[in-house]
Amino acid sequence: MATITELKCAVRDTLESRGVLGQLKARIRAEVFSALDEQREPRPPLSHENLLINELIREYLEFNKYRYTASVLTAESGLPDAPLERQFLAKELNVTEDASSKSVPLLYGLMCHFVKSGDPGGKVFLRGGSLPAASPAGNTVPGLDA
Numbered sequence: 001m002a003t004i005t006e007l008k009c010a011v012r013d014t015l016e017s018r019g020v021l022g023q024l025k026a027r028i029r030a031e032v033f034s035a036l037d038e039q040r041e042p043r044p045p046l047s048h049e050n051l052l053i054n055e056l057i058r059e060y061l062e063f064n065k066y067r068y069t070a071s072v073l074t075a076e077s078g079l080p081d082a083p084l085e086r087q088f089l090a091k092e093l094n095v096t097e098d099a100s101s102k103s104v105p106l107l108y109g110l111m112c113h114f115v116k117s118g119d120p121g122g123k124v125f126l127r128g129g130s131l132p133a134a135s136p137a138g139n140t141v142p143g144l145d146a
Helices: 004-017 020-038 048-063 067-077 086-092 106-116
Strands: none
Touching: 004 020, 020 067, 048 067, 048 086, 048 106, 086 106
16 A cells, blocks of 8 residues: 555656646746735736737747746736737737748747848837836827827
């Protein structure tokens, strides 16, 4: 008959080999963050811009098999459990893709565009790249509303 210690080790090993243990740990961390956040000031509603940014990050994390980090991001940011469709993201970002770009996250394509395009000495002018100080009007990123 197996001892309690042997049983615990067998269960832990099985959960690790199936990839479940890491997911459980990440889910527990996410729930702890959520519980701690509830004691603080309420989180502002998820703006359209933040939703798109978070979805780009989630797509990148999942592509690179950072599933635990993605699960914490989803729980902590208030993202819906189901990711937005890639076509929707591309449309919202005014991105046109070719066959090769569809095999990697949109964030890679955006990086490639800015790293490889334009004049080598030229700079890209960004506007609305930072959130304004908290205001009663809401949580929107200036320059991105169309």
